Amino acid sequence: MNRNWIYVLLAGLIEILWVIGLKHAQQLWEWAAVLVTIVLSFYLIMKAAQRLPVGTVYAVFTGIGTAGTVTTEMLAFGEPFRLSKIILIAILLAGVIGLKLVTDEQPQPAKGVRS
Template sequence: MNRHWILVIIAGLIEILWAIGLKYANNWVSWIGVAILIFLSFVVLLRALEKVPVATAYAVFTGIGTAGTVVVEMIFFGEAFSWNKIFFILLLLAGVVGLKLVTVESSEKEGVA
């Protein structure tokens, strides 16, 4: 795993924070925090796109965000536990890992003419 894939993972982890923040923000300070997290997650994702194909990176980014948000909600915020949710999270993560395994990174970012 190289630096660009680590950036995709970091961006996905930040997405978990802002997705939960969207639900729980209730004043202007928390909304500013959510906006900063959204901005930061996309800045980090854009840095990763220097070498990682956009479709794969975005799928991994949203997969981490989706799975992480569901798990954090269940563990910390009292969302109902369900084996069906766990099964589908694992299925989603299997797809994300599969995309990562079959993606060939470009050695150079190709310019558009």
């Protein structure tokens, strides 16, 4: 795994924090922490998208965030556990992993564009 995919992974994990923070933040310092995590998450995504295909980066980023947020809400915040959620998260993760596996490390330049 190269550095750019690590950026995507970290951004997705940080996304879990800020999405949950949007629901649970109440005090000013909590909202400040949410803002910092949003900025950090998007900074990492922008760094990764400089070297990887942006569509794949975004799909993997949101897949990690979605699966992680749903799982964390069930495990830590009392969201109802449903087998259907787990199956759908597994399908989502299979798609995310599949996209990562079939993606070239360097994006191909558009036709007619010189680098």
